[in-house]
Amino acid sequence: MTAKLTRAVRCTAAVLAVIAVGAGATACDSSSGSTSSKAGGWSGLQGGSQEKAQAAGDSMKNVKKMAEKGSRTDAVNLASTASTASTTGAESKRCHTGELTFNWGGPHGGAPDMQADYQQMATVRLANSGNRTCTLHGFPGVRLISTTGETWDLPRSSDKPSTMTLSPGDDTSMVSMNILPLPNAMKGPKPFKVSQVLITPPDETTHVTLKWPYGGAVLDQSGATRPGTFVNPIGIG
Structure with missing residues (x-):
């Protein structure tokens, strides 16, 4: 029971980390405690080959880079000037x-x-x-x-x-x-x-x-x- 609870906590933390950067949905493998991309990144990949996994990973990195490139969470239209x-x-x-x-x-x-x-x-x-x-x-x-x-x-x-x-x-x-x-x-x-x-x-x-x-x-x-x-x-x- 303790081992399962520990894996669930790790999985939840991983999912929240992905959501925080708006990278998309993930799924948790309860038997291993790992996370896997249901969406397959922005490449729409399916399957589990090493090449597809690498492409999905690269796509996810691109999403994070695009997000980090720019945004502040200012109000809709503060008196910016x-x-x-x-x-x-x-x-x-x-x-x-x-x-x-x-x-x-x-x-x-x-x-x-x-x-x-x-x-x-x-x-x-x-x-x-x-x-x-x-x-x-x-x-x-x-x-x-x-x-x-x-x-x-x-x-x-x-x-x-x-x-x-x-x-x-x-x-x-x-x-x-x-x-x-x-x-x-x-x-x-x-x-x-x-x-x-x-x-x-x-x-x-x-x-x-x-x-x-x-x-x-x-x-x-x-x-x-x-x-x-x-x-x-x-x-x-």
């Missing part, structure tokens, strides 16, 4: 939500491959639809809403923001999100099927709601400390 926006001049120049239009697509109009087994990028181009020149600086707030009504406030990357200046009509800025798709063939990990995306520009309190146009699902890491899905600061589009 409070020191800048605190001055009267910065406040008067800031782009307001109502002065911007939001359209899916990056510099080259690319769309994320939602069946890929590696990190993708989804981008929203911002255009100044007002009649004055304004600036954007910092992180947007991004909230994903699933087809079942669940919400996920994306954490921020570790990238440093820079100031973007938009003249009337300019569309040279964008919101970019690194996302970790969950291919249809991948069984085990929980999918987050995105239906809508709420975007709040830096230092604003009102948002726009965009319909998610790409289908598929992302790996549900909404409770992870360093998920592979996160938002970057406003950048050049």
